[in-house]
Amino acid sequence: MVKIKNPKIITLLIAFSILTSGCWSKKELNELAIVTALGVDKIDDEYEVSVQIINPSEIASQGSPTGNSPVATYHAKGKSVFEAIRKLSQVTPRKAYFAHLQMLIIGNELAVEGITQTVDLLARDPETRDDFDVIISNETTAKSILNVLTPVEKIPAFKMLNSLKTSEKVWGNSTMVHIDDLVNAIRSERGFVLSTIDIQGNTELGMDKTNVERISTPVLLKYEGLSLFKKDKLTGFLTVEESKGYNFLKNNITSTIEIISCPKGGVLATEITKSETKIKGNYNNGNPKFFVKIKVDQNVGEVNCKIDLTNKNSIKYINTESATKIKEEVETTLYTIQKVYQLDIVGFDQILYRQNPKEWSKIKDKWPNLFSNLEVNVKVEAYTRNSGTFNK
Numbered sequence: 001m002v003k004i005k006n007p008k009i010i011t012l013l014i015a016f017s018i019l020t021s022g023c024w025s026k027k028e029l030n031e032l033a034i035v036t037a038l039g040v041d042k043i044d045d046e047y048e049v050s051v052q053i054i055n056p057s058e059i060a061s062q063g064s065p066t067g068n069s070p071v072a073t074y075h076a077k078g079k080s081v082f083e084a085i086r087k088l089s090q091v092t093p094r095k096a097y098f099a100h101l102q103m104l105i106i107g108n109e110l111a112v113e114g115i116t117q118t119v120d121l122l123a124r125d126p127e128t129r130d131d132f133d134v135i136i137s138n139e140t141t142a143k144s145i146l147n148v149l150t151p152v153e154k155i156p157a158f159k160m161l162n163s164l165k166t167s168e169k170v171w172g173n174s175t176m177v178h179i180d181d182l183v184n185a186i187r188s189e190r191g192f193v194l195s196t197i198d199i200q201g202n203t204e205l206g207m208d209k210t211n212v213e214r215i216s217t218p219v220l221l222k223y224e225g226l227s228l229f230k231k232d233k234l235t236g237f238l239t240v241e242e243s244k245g246y247n248f249l250k251n252n253i254t255s256t257i258e259i260i261s262c263p264k265g266g267v268l269a270t271e272i273t274k275s276e277t278k279i280k281g282n283y284n285n286g287n288p289k290f291f292v293k294i295k296v297d298q299n300v301g302e303v304n305c306k307i308d309l310t311n312k313n314s315i316k317y318i319n320t321e322s323a324t325k326i327k328e329e330v331e332t333t334l335y336t337i338q339k340v341y342q343l344d345i346v347g348f349d350q351i352l353y354r355q356n357p358k359e360w361s362k363i364k365d366k367w368p369n370l371f372s373n374l375e376v377n378v379k380v381e382a383y384t385r386n387s388g389t390f391n392k
Contacts (some may be wrong), residue, residue, distance in 0.1 A: 032097035036071070037157035039142030040118050041107035046077045047118075049084035050143040051096055052157055070154040073146050081118050098128045102157045104179065105135055105142035105197065111227065111234035116186055119232075123183045130180045133164060136227040136234065138196045145197060148221055160221060164195060167223050172256040173243040174223045186232050191343035193226040193246065196237060228341055236341050238333065245333030248294055248326060249346050251277040257301065260321040266305025270298040270322050273385070281352050283359050288352055290376045292330065298322060299386040309387040323380040330378050342372045 039050035051074050058070040074091045078084030088096050104122065106115055122128050137145045146156070153159035167174045174195040177185075185192035201219035225243040228236045238246060247253050253275040262268050274297040281290045300309060300318065307314050337343050349367055353360040363370060 031094060033092050033094040034100050035096050035098050036100060036155055037103040037105065037146055037160070038098070038101060038122075039105040039107065039137075039146045040081055040110055041141045041143055042110035042113055043077065046079060047081045047084050047110070048075060048077045048141075048143060049081060049088065050075045050146045051088060051092070052146045052155075053092065053096070054155065058154070069149065071149075071156060073143075075143060081121050098125065101128055101132045102161050103133055103135065105137050105145050105160075106194075107137050107142040108139065108234070109141075111136050111229075114232045115229075116232040119179065119182055119186060123179055128179075131178050133161060133176050134179055134182050135160070135164065135195045135197050135223075138198045138224060138227070138237070140199050144199060145221065148199060148219055150221065156221070160197065163221070163223060168195075168247075168252075169254045170256070171244075172247045172253045173225055173240045175226065175243075175247060175250075175252060185229075189231050190347070190349070191337075191341075191345040192229050193238070193345055194229065196224050196227045198222055198224050228337070228343055228345065230341070230343055235343065238336065241329050242333045242336055245329040245331075246337075246345065248275065248277060248330050249279070249292065249333065251275070253277075253296075258298070258322050258325050260318065260325055262303075262305030262307050263317060264306055268300065268305055268307065268318065269302040270318065270382075270384070271301040272296050272298050279346075279348075279351055281348065281355055283356070286359075286362070288348075288363065288370065288374060290348060290351070290374065292376060292378045294326060294330070294378070294380045296322070296326065296380070296382050297385050298382055300384060315384050315387065318384050319382045322382040322384075326382070327378050327380045330380070334376055334378075338372050338374060342368060344371050348374065348376075 033051075033053045034056075035051045035053055037052040039052075041048045041050070052071050053074065055068060055070050055072055058068055074088055074096075076084045076087040076091060078087050085096070106118065110118065119134075123130075148156060150156045150159040153162065164174055164176055168176055175193060177192075177194055182192070182194070198221075199219065200222045225240045226238045226246060227234055228238060244253070244256060253272060256272045258270050258272065259267055260270065275294065276296075277292065277294045279290060279292050281288055283289070303309075309315065337345055344367075348371065349360075349364070353364075
């Protein structure tokens with residue numbers, strides 16, 4: 001250890017440390033363009049990057065708005081995503097700042113080709129946060145998604161994020177995937193899912209400010225189930241019902257609605273208030289076999305039929321029908337991922353590995369073929385906890 005005895009040298013070192021620390025790398029707000037959403041598309045042999053940037057004067061809590069759009073979108077193309085992002089500086093009024101990024105939208109064509117390069121770049125960038133969500137645009141480009149103005153939420157990126165959270169929580173047809181979770185999924189070279197978003201209505205009309213000035217909004221952004229990925233490439237889609245089945249399998253249902261038929265005609269809606277899924281696997285003569293048990297609590301939400309809810313047999317009927325409906329959704333999902341796509345997005349292989357690593361090592365090389373013919377027994381139990389005020 002070197003000891004410095006000269007007080008002048010000590011004073012000089014202290015002064016130097018003060019001058020070279022603190023805010024030397026600070027970024028002034030009025031020098032930055034805050035990016036809330038990023039879209040990446042593949043157009044021919046180039047990447048097109050689109051950014052949604054906040055217009056501070058239109059979202060400030062104080063002062064009168066000017067009537068301009070609360071956000072602006074800018075676009076640039078390049079031979080790589082990195083180059084396209086840098087070329088944004090040619091069109092943006094300020095330097096694009098990604099520290100407040102909320103959403104990454106990946107275009108359909110790019111997703112089919114592979115998303116590793118895009119995800120790798122954003123995961124490496126120290127300026128971006130590590131908890132923004134990633135979604136896929138379906139039947140349109142990410143650029144078009146970012147051009148749609150949304151009512152209620154001034155910032156469309158916030159609308160997309162809030163809708164994603166809400167649809168996952170109260171409907172169960174989507175799922176939130178952060179960038180760091182996506183990186184891990186790609187590295188594992190296993191199947192995974194991303195939520196799918198689409199434009200409902202005329203795309204060009206959604207770019208017009210009148211889209212947020214009407215009582216009945218003509219153009220909306222809507223989540224349409226889940227996209228299936230094999231390694232890093234888009235390989236197919238799950239319907240809304242299949243997406244719910246997937247979330248039941250992944251124990252990711254907080255709440256949802258089931259519509260069942262009544263004994264004498266009409267329908268009845270139940271609200272799932274709690275769901276718990278347990279999956280166990282074992283080996284039968286060396287062949288893996290799985291047991292899925294789903295237990296749900298529900299309330300009677302809406303009745304459009306004649307039924308006596310004070311009768312125990314009526315409640316028993318509702319429980320049975322709800323359980324049957326959920327079982328059908330789960331089994332349909334299993335058929336799709338096993339027979340149509342041969343893609344283990346649920347993680348049955350990991351369950352086998354954790355329960356018996358030695359037996360798993362014997363079959364892991366044959367797993368792709370075994371999975372498509374895997375026996376999965378599904379059992380669902382439903383319990384009605386509340387039938388409401390009007391019982392007859």
